[in-house]
Amino acid sequence: MEYLLLVISAVLVNNILLAQYLGNCPFLGVSKQMSTALGMGTAVIFTMTLASIITWGVHKWILMPLEIEYLQTLSFILVIASLVQFVEIFMKKSMDTLYQALGIFLPLITTNCAVLGVALLCIKNEYSFLKMVVFSFASGLGFALALVVFAGLRERYVISNIPKPLQGTAIGLITAGFMSLAFFGFMGLT
Amino acid sequence: MVTALIVMGGLGCVSALLLGIASKVFYVKENPIILEVEEALPGANCGGCGFAGCHAAAVAIATGKAPPNICVGGGPDISENVANIMGMKVVAKEPELASTECCGGARAVEKFNYDGIQDCRAANMLFGGTKLCEHGCLGFGTCVNSCPFGAIEMGPDRLPVFDPNLCRGCGACVRVCPKGIISLISSTTKILHFNQYSECLAPCQQKCPAQIDIPTYIDQIREGKYKEAILTIKERNPLPLTCGRVCPHPCEDVCRRGVEDEPVGINYLKRFVADWEMNQGQHLEVSIAAPSGYKVAVIGGGPAGLSCAYFLRRLGHKVTIYEQMPQLGGMLRYGIPEYRLPKRILDWEIEGIVGLGIEVRTGVKFGEDFDLEFLRAAGFDAVFMGIGAWDSRRMGIDGEDLEGVWDGTDFLSKFHLGETPVIGKKVVIVGGGNTAIDAARSALRIGASHVTLMYRRSREEMPANDMEITAAEEEGIELMFLAAPVRIHPKNGKVAKIEYIKMRLTDPDPSGRRRPEPIPNSETLMDADTIIAAIGQFPKIDFIRENKNIAALKITKWSTIDGAEETLQTDIPYVFTGGDCFTGPALAVDAIGAGRYAARSIHYYMLEGEIPLIEERQTSLIKETLFDHVEGLEHVPRVHPPELKVDTRIRNFDEVEHTLSPSDAQREADRCLRCGLICYNRDIIEAMERELAESTTQ
Numbered sequence: 001m002e003y004l005l006l007v008i009s010a011v012l013v014n015n016i017l018l019a020q021y022l023g024n025c026p027f028l029g030v031s032k033q034m035s036t037a038l039g040m041g042t043a044v045i046f047t048m049t050l051a052s053i054i055t056w057g058v059h060k061w062i063l064m065p066l067e068i069e070y071l072q073t074l075s076f077i078l079v080i081a082s083l084v085q086f087v088e089i090f091m092k093k094s095m096d097t098l099y100q101a102l103g104i105f106l107p108l109i110t111t112n113c114a115v116l117g118v119a120l121l122c123i124k125n126e127y128s129f130l131k132m133v134v135f136s137f138a139s140g141l142g143f144a145l146a147l148v149v150f151a152g153l154r155e156r157y158v159i160s161n162i163p164k165p166l167q168g169t170a171i172g173l174i175t176a177g178f179m180s181l182a183f184f185g186f187m188g189l190t
Numbered sequence: 191m192v193t194a195l196i197v198m199g200g201l202g203c204v205s206a207l208l209l210g211i212a213s214k215v216f217y218v219k220e221n222p223i224i225l226e227v228e229e230a231l232p233g234a235n236c237g238g239c240g241f242a243g244c245h246a247a248a249v250a251i252a253t254g255k256a257p258p259n260i261c262v263g264g265g266p267d268i269s270e271n272v273a274n275i276m277g278m279k280v281v282a283k284e285p286e287l288a289s290t291e292c293c294g295g296a297r298a299v300e301k302f303n304y305d306g307i308q309d310c311r312a313a314n315m316l317f318g319g320t321k322l323c324e325h326g327c328l329g330f331g332t333c334v335n336s337c338p339f340g341a342i343e344m345g346p347d348r349l350p351v352f353d354p355n356l357c358r359g360c361g362a363c364v365r366v367c368p369k370g371i372i373s374l375i376s377s378t379t380k381i382l383h384f385n386q387y388s389e390c391l392a393p394c395q396q397k398c399p400a401q402i403d404i405p406t407y408i409d410q411i412r413e414g415k416y417k418e419a420i421l422t423i424k425e426r427n428p429l430p431l432t433c434g435r436v437c438p439h440p441c442e443d444v445c446r447r448g449v450e451d452e453p454v455g456i457n458y459l460k461r462f463v464a465d466w467e468m469n470q471g472q473h474l475e476v477s478i479a480a481p482s483g484y485k486v487a488v489i490g491g492g493p494a495g496l497s498c499a500y501f502l503r504r505l506g507h508k509v510t511i512y513e514q515m516p517q518l519g520g521m522l523r524y525g526i527p528e529y530r531l532p533k534r535i536l537d538w539e540i541e542g543i544v545g546l547g548i549e550v551r552t553g554v555k556f557g558e559d560f561d562l563e564f565l566r567a568a569g570f571d572a573v574f575m576g577i578g579a580w581d582s583r584r585m586g587i588d589g590e591d592l593e594g595v596w597d598g599t600d601f602l603s604k605f606h607l608g609e610t611p612v613i614g615k616k617v618v619i620v621g622g623g624n625t626a627i628d629a630a631r632s633a634l635r636i637g638a639s640h641v642t643l644m645y646r647r648s649r650e651e652m653p654a655n656d657m658e659i660t661a662a663e664e665e666g667i668e669l670m671f672l673a674a675p676v677r678i679h680p681k682n683g684k685v686a687k688i689e690y691i692k693m694r695l696t697d698p699d700p701s702g703r704r705r706p707e708p709i710p711n712s713e714t715l716m717d718a719d720t721i722i723a724a725i726g727q728f729p730k731i732d733f734i735r736e737n738k739n740i741a742a743l744k745i746t747k748w749s750t751i752d753g754a755e756e757t758l759q760t761d762i763p764y765v766f767t768g769g770d771c772f773t774g775p776a777l778a779v780d781a782i783g784a785g786r787y788a789a790r791s792i793h794y795y796m797l798e799g800e801i802p803l804i805e806e807r808q809t810s811l812i813k814e815t816l817f818d819h820v821e822g823l824e825h826v827p828r829v830h831p832p833e834l835k836v837d838t839r840i841r842n843f844d845e846v847e848h849t850l851s852p853s854d855a856q857r858e859a860d861r862c863l864r865c866g867l868i869c870y871n872r873d874i875i876e877a878m879e880r881e882l883a884e885s886t887t888q
């Protein structure tokens with residue numbers, strides 16, 4: 001039950017994109033087509049989970065014992081960036097099909113604030129290992145959900161009649177705003 | 191502080207070390223060629239090539255998954271640069287250009303018309319596009335917006351118009367059109383295409399043996415686009431000048447205007463544009479595909495051979511025509527008389543075909559001067575035999591070999607070999623086909639005072655073109671029906687009299703045919719200086735039996751060359767046939783259609799070794815398209831081209847019929863109902879009429 005709540009909260013209530021406003025760059029950048037949105041979503045789920053696990057370890061076994069938690073942000077950035085690079089190199093060699101599917105999105109994630117954000121949240125909320133894994137996976141899922149829904153909307157509105165000044169990113173941001181408002185409706189769940 | 195520094199430094203070092211090791215262990219050698227190719231590509235990431243951006247395209251090119259000329263955005267220089275990097279050469283690629291067959295029909299009032307729908311895809315999602323035709327163009331111009339090269343414009347009737355000079359064939363419009371009416375089509379695809387039952391075909395187009403897209407060219411004539419009209423015709427028929435003059439136009443028999451009014455003068459229109467091209471003085475350029483490296487020999491330079499050679503040439507193959515006579519044209523030259531088809535016109539037309547780069551050897555006879563072994567040794571990959579029907583059936587009566595008895599085709603060919611036959615005053619022609627009529631009308635023109643055409647059945651059964659029979663009657667040729675020759679009586683070793691017997695037709699037999707039978711004791715004598723027998727032709731194929739390497743060719747019991755109906759392939763796999771030598775005597779336009787059909791088979795045979803069958807190939811008329819009445823049709827008389835007066839024309843071989851004036855052509859084109867093009871929806875028309883009635887009563 002606890003875990004279910006955790007998942008619902010991460011996916012819907014505290015959606016990383018629409019409630020916490022993290023990771024807006026890929027949200028606008030790769031949401032023009034359903035297929036790319038799906039690819040990006042999967043890549044984020046994967047990276048987010050992995051990054052949280054590693055950073056959780058770094059925090060628990062390096063930062064905490066040495067009492068230098070104030071280095072969290074700095075060290076996490078370093079670790080996440082290297083991790084993503086490492087994963088990319090590894091996948092390219094050993095998992096070609098996965099690389100073909102996710103490869104082009106990985107560099108985009110290197111500096112994705114949503115990944116860092118989730119890693120930091122896990123620490124802030126003092127999750128256990130299992131909770132941390134579930135939470136980061138669910139957050140990734142929330143990211144993917146929002147991205148896919150948004151891509152669906154965008155695929156439709158490119159073919160509708162939009163006043164000139166609002167075309168392109170402008171209408172994208174407005175739509176994102178409305179989506180965010182809609183997601184606020186989930187607030188009542190908790 | 192120190193710990194912090196050590197930890198961060200340590201983390202950095204560990205990450206760097208791990209990444210360093212990883213890049214060593216997991217190193218994948220990036221092909222330097224990919225980078226070079228990517229450099230050479232325009233970097234527009236337009237996706238027109240079908241790959242996700244230029245990098246992906248570069249990878250595909252470098253790994254051989256895509257050809258170097260795949261980039262549609264860049265034009266020829268880029269292809270060449272890429273090919274150079276790959277160590278290949280580019281040959282010009284035949285352009286595949288966007289086009290649509292849909293003419294939108296007469297669109298109904300828009301069903302839903304509110305702000306917000308400005309895009310075909312949206313319209314399609316909302317109401318499936320209930321314009322008049324549910325398959326056709328919606329007309330919002332989404333394709334126009336989709337084109338990265340600005341090659342599409344919305345025409346005046348809200349149909350896309352494609353600019354072939356700007357179109358790069360990237361296919362963006364094809365992907366975006368929700369109705370699927372835009373396609374990328376190269377000339378090769380068009381030439382290889384034959385009618386299918388699944389298509390939107392007007393009856394005329396179904397009936398034409400050459401499958402010319404008649405409604406389209408009539409439409410183009412109506413709009414004054416003569417050049418386009420000619421090119422439309424030449425996608426199917428390289429001999430429009432000839433057919434415009436001699437074709438008995440089976441298409442007009444099924445013209446739907448004919449059910450309420452007179453049929454459209456389709457053939458007059460064809461002749462009109464063909465004459466227009468000739469009067470311009472220049473053969474219009476037609477597309478020719480890149481050289482394929484294959485060589486084909488065409489035996490016989492009649493319409494079948496010419497058509498086959500023409501289409502094979504346009505498909506990129508090398509073609510050589512071998513012809514026994516001194517000039518090309520077959521029966522068009524040595525059969526059809528000058529007054530119907532002036533030979534300078536035939537010359538001009540053939541010059542245009544040969545000018546595409548077809549080699550011609552005249553005066554060489556297959557079976558005597560060369561054979562299949564010779565052609566194989568000369569490196570030909572396939573052979574087309576279109577040797578026509580050059581042997582005449584004999585009457586089989588006494589006196590047939592006397593001086594003064596001619597064979598119809600021999601007689602006609604004399605005129606074109608620079609001789610005028612001596613025939614005297616009284617001439618009797620035996621037979622009822624085109625050859626008989628042509629011989630009769632020619633005899634009249636070289637001084638015969640009394641020409642009689644003797645035919646053993648009645649007028650209805652005459653196989654000659656109706657217009658020819660009428661013209662012959664007008665010129666004063668006596669038609670004698672239900673009579674057959676039995677004996678020829680000589681005087682001084684020459685023809686003097688012909689003895690004939692009267693015939694009657696039996697009651698129809700189970701197959702519905704009425705056979706002629708002689709009436710006993712009705713023999714009659716008639717004076718004659720010359721007798722011309724034109725009772726039928728069949729292919730001259732004695733050489734097949736004599737020459738052992740040709741003997742494998744199977745011959746039917748009608749002395750025609752046997753071949754597969756679906757492919758025109760003979761028993762020798764690399765030999766194909768078509769035209770009169772395959773079907774027996776038929777029409778020029780049949781031979782032209784067969785020529786293209788054989789060209790298709792030969793093309794696939796050489797390239798793929800196998801000839802794909804045409805799915806749902808249309809061979810008979812589609813019932814649904816033959817509607818039996820047309821509502822609200824106003825009678826508009828058919829135009830008639832100017833003709834020479836009878837008393838002047840029988841004295842010479844000047845062309846009898848002349849061409850239409852541009853305004854007459856326009857008027858005649860306007861009479862076309864555009865069957866199969868107008869998307870006919872009765873409900874909507876009724877609704878419109880009701881609305882109109884309501885608004886007038888108010």
Ligand SMILES: Cc1cc2nc3c(=O)[nH]c(=O)nc-3n(C[C@H](O)[C@H](O)[C@H](O)COP(=O)(O)OP(=O)(O)OC[C@H]3O[C@@H](n4cnc5c(N)ncnc54)[C@H](O)[C@@H]3O)c2cc1C
Nearest residue numbers: 490492493494514520521525556577578769770776777778
């Ligand atoms: C008098 C007459 C009038 C006609 N009028 C009309 C008409 O008004 N409308 C119409 O549509 N059709 C008409 N036709 C029919 C039409 O001309 C033929 O159907 C058409 O020409 C057949 O084309 P083809 O290429 O199969 O054969 P052909 O035109 O006969 O051509 C065969 C060619 O092969 C050559 N050849 C034959 N044997 C050899 C060999 N061994 N080696 C090398 N070359 C060889 C011949 O010299 C000839 O050039 C008429 C026919 C005749 C005879």
